[in-house]
Amino acid sequence: MKGDVHREYLSPDLNLLRMYRLYKEKNTTSSAKFWVYRDIFKQQSLNFGQPRSDTCGKCDAFFTKMSAATSEEEKRKIAVESELHHRKAEKAYTQLQSDTEWAKANADCHVISVDLQGVMYTPNLTHSNVYYQRQLSNFNLCLQELGKEDPAYMCVWHEGIAHRGSIEVASCILKWVKTKFTPLPKPEVRKLIIFSDRCCGQNNNWRMLNLMSMLISMGYFTQVEQKFMVSGHSFLPCDRSFATIEKRRKVSVLHTPDDVSKMILEAQPAKPFKVMRMQCEDFRHLPDSVLKRPAGLQITSK
Ligand SMILES: [Zn+2]
Structure with missing residues (x-):
């Protein structure tokens, strides 16, 4: 728990x-x-199974505080805080929806949601020896464009290639941009909004800000914004795709990372996901010093 x-x-x-x-x-x-x-x-x-990480720490804390509250005034204060927290979460959803509509109506506007799937282990065989041995961790980062017809991109790699931190997330976004777009001739404009949860180790960090600045200086976009869902309430469109993949994974025999890619490719036959296999070289050449970091800048997940 x-x-x-x-x-x-x-x-x-x-x-x-x-x-x-x-x-x-x-x-x-x-x-x-x-x-x-x-x-x-x-x-x-x-x-x-996996520890529950999709519940909201704040909501849990409100619930505990409320059960322990002794006075009416204390209870009212907690209720107001909780209400505010839920309004924030709702506002993020409304924003996601209105940005999706904006992307639908404008060809030069792009909105993506970015999220990492839970680790998939190989081999996933069920005979006894497998449980006594260390298995290989396979990672998948989903990049789903909202308001457009394009299927979701699944960037896959395994622990022998790279970890799953800020470098990896930023590298996947960079590769997706380079695969999908060409640099703009002036004075054309193209805008990008990135939605994700506020996890500092992955999406919400200095490296991501540098990547956004790079995408502009490389000429792919003229404006890039990042927006966060409230942690614990961040059911992103990627989660729906992950559920489809998980359903398939449960009935698949996966011996190697190649089998994971193939399984993802076949998980949604009507509109197959695009699988992008990340290589070692995709995770290099990513400077984190394009921008000058302001003194005292703190990035938190709160
Ligand atoms: Zn909450």
């Missing part, structure tokens, strides 16, 4: 019965019954 730092998570492909079978395979002489195994397992700080 969120906030429980001591809890550890096992692969979402496992369950208690499968664990028990694996235990019996390894310990052939053990006479422990399933219920004994289950009781002991429940005493451990172990869970299946």
